[in-house]
Amino acid sequence: MNKLNVESNGTSTYLVYELQDGEEIDTLSLGMVVNNKISNVMPIIFSQVDNNKYFKYNISSKISLSQFFNGIVNKKRLLTVFSSVLKAIIESTEYMIDSSSFLLDPEYIYVDVSTSEAHLLCMPLMELPEHRVEIAPFFKNIVFSTQFDQSENTDYVVKLITYLNANQTVSIEGFSNFIDELLYGAKEVKNEETNKPQQPVQPQPQQAPQNTVVKQTLTPDQMPKNIYDVPNTANTQPQAQQPVGDKKAEKVNDKNKFAGFAVPGANADPSKQDSKKNKTDKKDKKENKKDSKPEQKEKKGFSLFGKKKEKNENKETPKADINKTNTVNNPNIGFNIPGTGVPASSTQVKMPNIPVATPVNPPATNAPKMNFGETTVLGGATAGETTVLGVNTASTPQVSYLIRKKNNEKILLSKELFKVGKERSFVDYCISDNNAVSRSHANIVCKNGEYFVVDMNSTNHTYINGMILTPQMECKIKNGDVITFGNEDFTFHM
Numbered sequence: 001m002n003k004l005n006v007e008s009n010g011t012s013t014y015l016v017y018e019l020q021d022g023e024e025i026d027t028l029s030l031g032m033v034v035n036n037k038i039s040n041v042m043p044i045i046f047s048q049v050d051n052n053k054y055f056k057y058n059i060s061s062k063i064s065l066s067q068f069f070n071g072i073v074n075k076k077r078l079l080t081v082f083s084s085v086l087k088a089i090i091e092s093t094e095y096m097i098d099s100s101s102f103l104l105d106p107e108y109i110y111v112d113v114s115t116s117e118a119h120l121l122c123m124p125l126m127e128l129p130e131h132r133v134e135i136a137p138f139f140k141n142i143v144f145s146t147q148f149d150q151s152e153n154t155d156y157v158v159k160l161i162t163y164l165n166a167n168q169t170v171s172i173e174g175f176s177n178f179i180d181e182l183l184y185g186a187k188e189v190k191n192e193e194t195n196k197p198q199q200p201v202q203p204q205p206q207q208a209p210q211n212t213v214v215k216q217t218l219t220p221d222q223m224p225k226n227i228y229d230v231p232n233t234a235n236t237q238p239q240a241q242q243p244v245g246d247k248k249a250e251k252v253n254d255k256n257k258f259a260g261f262a263v264p265g266a267n268a269d270p271s272k273q274d275s276k277k278n279k280t281d282k283k284d285k286k287e288n289k290k291d292s293k294p295e296q297k298e299k300k301g302f303s304l305f306g307k308k309k310e311k312n313e314n315k316e317t318p319k320a321d322i323n324k325t326n327t328v329n330n331p332n333i334g335f336n337i338p339g340t341g342v343p344a345s346s347t348q349v350k351m352p353n354i355p356v357a358t359p360v361n362p363p364a365t366n367a368p369k370m371n372f373g374e375t376t377v378l379g380g381a382t383a384g385e386t387t388v389l390g391v392n393t394a395s396t397p398q399v400s401y402l403i404r405k406k407n408n409e410k411i412l413l414s415k416e417l418f419k420v421g422k423e424r425s426f427v428d429y430c431i432s433d434n435n436a437v438s439r440s441h442a443n444i445v446c447k448n449g450e451y452f453v454v455d456m457n458s459t460n461h462t463y464i465n466g467m468i469l470t471p472q473m474e475c476k477i478k479n480g481d482v483i484t485f486g487n488e489d490f491t492f493h494m
Contacts, residue, residue: 019125
């Protein structure tokens with residue numbers, strides 16, 4: 001089998017396979033892939049020039065699985081790739097395509113960076129003995145060779161390995177359901193009874209409920225002549241009178257206060273009589289208060305112009321004998337000691353001897369000033385900077401960076417594999433304001449102090465000093481070279 005080559009045609013990038021002599025085409029599988037859109041399967045363009053036959057696959061804006069997993073991989077990316085690979089194999093069986101027709105090789109499985117979905121290459125040939133790869137070892141090798149994100153829970157990796165080791169012959173559908181459970185959670189089991197057709201319900205005769213009230217109809221002879229003479233059809237019994245002090249009777253009387261309707265022939269409500277008495281009592285009290293107010297004012301000494309101050313002749317404020325010696329020895333004069341009733345002036349408190357600070361002469365003007373809280377500069381370096389001891393500045397490596405000509409932005413190449421594109425969740429530098437840049441446009445690789453640029457099957461290609469690059473091929477760059485991603489120019493500096 002020949003090696004697949006990468007070719008560029010305008011804005012598209014193709015992976016091309018040339019058929020060798022003796023290789024027969026599986027026309028059934030080729031027709032199914034060409035005439036149908038199968039999920040996660042790369043479309044095939046079949047062409048023939050003279051006696052040469054070619055299979056072409058459009059891999060524009062996609063990268064290989066090995067490049068996609070180059071670095072730290074999280075749970076969503078890994079499981080989405082696994083799920084899409086299994087989905088492609090399962091759906092292809094419905095189109096009578098054998099699973100051995102797919103190239104299960106990380107170099108020939110291409111991933112969409114934005115969705116993390118993988119796309120398989122179908123090689124519709126009659127015999128592919130060297131490409132028959134079993135599913136369990138293929139997924140197990142990926143798990144063992146991948147660096148996982150340690151910031152998230154990695155229990156799913158243990159479950160994956162346990163599942164693959166426990167089953168020697170892995171079922172594709174069973175493994176696909178297992179991956180979906182890890183990715184989306186356990187699926188809800190549908191009740192089979194809900195899918196069954198509902199049988200019509202036969203009406204049943206209704207039975208009269210128990211303890212129901214049956215309405216009694218009256219004959220014309222039983223109709224009352226007077227509207228006030230309404231016959232009592234129910235078997236009613238006179239209610240027993242409640243005692244006067246009963247709480248229920250009090251509640252009934254309280255409700256009757258707000259009824260607002262007088263019952264003809266009924267006695268007056270005693271509560272109303274009590275309220276009338278209360279009103280008269282209140283009036284009498286108000287009159288008594290009016291009579292007593294002027295007397296109280298005379299006693300208290302109120303006047304029209306203000307309140308008079310009265311001196312209580314009977315009460316005398318106690319005066320403590322304060323000596324001159326106490327005023328000096330006790331600063332708290334006139335304050336009573338709590339709990340004793342004895343004024344503080346009666347006790348003498350000795351003040352401690354406070355030393356008097358002697359003045360100190362200021363330092364001489366010629367004396368050196370002391371720096372507090374600052375770093376001492378060694379070797380006469382500039383003030384405000386810290387001298388690093390034991391490091392030779394001449395041996396520090398040079399930092400490489402890009403300068404974006406559009407806005408003079410400086411981009412440090414801080415990794416050995418530096419990704420450039422517009423997919424923020426995947427690349428190291430995102431160019432989000434330029435639609436001509438692909439999601440994963442190019443990589444800048446550092447090897448042994450030298451830098452290379454690799455175009456990642458971008459739509460608008462990558463250029464170095466105006467020369468177009470072949471996709472997935474490393475091209476060396478030097479200081480001052482201009483790198484163009486689509487139509488965006490960057491200058492490389494070391």
